Amino acid sequence: MDIPYTVKLRDDTNLYNAKVGIWLFLGSEVMLFGALFSSYILLRVGAPAGTWPHGLLNVPIGAFNTIVLIVSSVTVVLSWASLKLGNFGKFRFYQAITLLCALSFLTIKSFEYRDKFTHYEVWKTDGTRMTGHVEGSPYFWNTQTLKDKNLDHIVFHPDPHHYAEPLKEHGGEPAEHAAISIPTAEIARLSAFVPSHSTYFAIYFTLTALHGLHVFGGAVVIGYLWGPGARLWKTDPERFTNRIEISGLFWHFVDLVWIFLFPVLYLL
Amino acid sequence: MSDPQHIAKHVKTYLIVFGALIVGTILTVAVYFKHFESVALAIVIAIVIATVKASLVAGYFMHLASERKTIYVILAFTAFFFAGLMGLTIWAMHDSPAMSQSTQHGPRATVAPAAQHVPYGLPYRVCDRLDPSGVWLRGVVVP
Numbered sequence: 001m002d003i004p005y006t007v008k009l010r011d012d013t014n015l016y017n018a019k020v021g022i023w024l025f026l027g028s029e030v031m032l033f034g035a036l037f038s039s040y041i042l043l044r045v046g047a048p049a050g051t052w053p054h055g056l057l058n059v060p061i062g063a064f065n066t067i068v069l070i071v072s073s074v075t076v077v078l079s080w081a082s083l084k085l086g087n088f089g090k091f092r093f094y095q096a097i098t099l100l101c102a103l104s105f106l107t108i109k110s111f112e113y114r115d116k117f118t119h120y121e122v123w124k125t126d127g128t129r130m131t132g133h134v135e136g137s138p139y140f141w142n143t144q145t146l147k148d149k150n151l152d153h154i155v156f157h158p159d160p161h162h163y164a165e166p167l168k169e170h171g172g173e174p175a176e177h178a179a180i181s182i183p184t185a186e187i188a189r190l191s192a193f194v195p196s197h198s199t200y201f202a203i204y205f206t207l208t209a210l211h212g213l214h215v216f217g218g219a220v221v222i223g224y225l226w227g228p229g230a231r232l233w234k235t236d237p238e239r240f241t242n243r244i245e246i247s248g249l250f251w252h253f254v255d256l257v258w259i260f261l262f263p264v265l266y267l268l
Numbered sequence: 269m270s271d272p273q274h275i276a277k278h279v280k281t282y283l284i285v286f287g288a289l290i291v292g293t294i295l296t297v298a299v300y301f302k303h304f305e306s307v308a309l310a311i312v313i314a315i316v317i318a319t320v321k322a323s324l325v326a327g328y329f330m331h332l333a334s335e336r337k338t339i340y341v342i343l344a345f346t347a348f349f350f351a352g353l354m355g356l357t358i359w360a361m362h363d364s365p366a367m368s369q370s371t372q373h374g375p376r377a378t379v380a381p382a383a384q385h386v387p388y389g390l391p392y393r394v395c396d397r398l399d400p401s402g403v404w405l406r407g408v409v410v411p
Contacts, residue, residue: 013336013338014337015336015338015339019339020338020339020342023342023343026346027342027343027345027346030346030350031346031349031350031353034350034353034354035353038353038354038356038357041357041361042357042360042361045361059297059300060297063293063296063297066293070286070289070290070293071286073289073325073329074282074283074285074286076329077282077329078279078282081275081278081282084275085272085275248329249330252325252326252329252330253330255325255329256322256325259321259322259325260318260322262293262318263296263300263314263317263318264314264318267296267297267300267310267314268307268310268311268314
């Protein structure tokens with residue numbers, strides 16, 4: 001038995017079924033991300049004064065990734081329009097750009113994550129704090145690592161500014177200070193910029209990783225419809241075009257979430 | 269929808285929206301580098317630009333500007349619950365002891381300052397206290 005209303009419009013909704021389905025799904029997605037944005041707001045306003053980090057994320061990279069997603073959104077909608085005009089070649093061309101954009105976005109994001117995993121904060125026993133890099137750029141070290149490795153000191157390259165300092169003092173890319181040696185006995189806490197570092201990084205990784213998974217999932221679907229799934233174009237072009245529209249709606253939503261994530265996490 | 273002229277007109281709209289989204293992104297970053305003194309103003313500007321961009325994506329790329337009634341009904345429910353969620357969030361913000369200070373860029377925090385906040389209309393104060401032993405007590409109720 002064929003699935004009904006994949007192309008033909010239902011009399012009551014005036015829509016094919018998949019379109020109602022994707023919008024119901026996107027409605028639930030709005031609530032999912034909305035809940036996390038709500039968590040972000042409460043964590044931020046609840047943070048003690050001067051402890052919410054500013055300027056730890058690379059704004060030009062974040063802006064570039066925003067442009068990458070916007071380009072991918074326009075190529076998705078152009079690929080759908082190409083199918084409506086019966087031009088399968090153009091559809092393939094535009095969706096190839098979409099896939100390249102998705103890949104670029106995830107690659108750039110993974111480099112950003114790597115930067116965070118090798119960036120550290122040291123809380124000293126005298127109450128002072130500093131951020132910077134541990135010599136050799138190791139991943140995921142923490143206070144326990146120092147004990148496990150039996151280190152009596154670490155060589156640390158501190159950043160010129162601590163993130164709790166006012167924003168206007170962050171002029172461009174600050175040069176790193178010369179390396180200093182910090183005895184382990186003077187370190188109360190050591191943490192890379194990982195979720196356990198602070199509520200800021202916990203919500204940053206939760207939001208961006210969930211968004212990244214959406215990018216990945218969307219790219220898998222678009223990739224399938226670009227490759228093996230494109231066979232449907234020969235047998236049922238209208239149904240195939242509808243599939244592109246549905247996957248496109250999801251993709252635009254992913255772009256839309258990033259449009260809010262970028263200023264909220266990188267700029268404010 | 270499928271007549272070629274109609275689609276061609278749509279394509280032109282998509283390209284205009286694309287241009288507007290790029291301009292919006294550049295504007296967002298430009299405002300960031302301008303470093304407004306007021307954090308509240310910076311937040312409002314960034315959220316307004318993001319909302320305009322999101323509306324363009326939803327309205328034109330997702331065709332919400334000319335959709336069927338069923339979809340508007342679905343989205344009305346979403347909008348209702350989303351507004352409720354954000355309304356509750358804003359309401360709950362006033363319970364936060366540090367709310368009045370955390371939206372400002374504070375000084376370098378070697379020792380966290382004692383944040384105090386008086387919830388509106390309540391006959392007691394809620395504040396954070398640094399215990400003599402050095403432990404932070406959050407949300408202590410003081411008559």
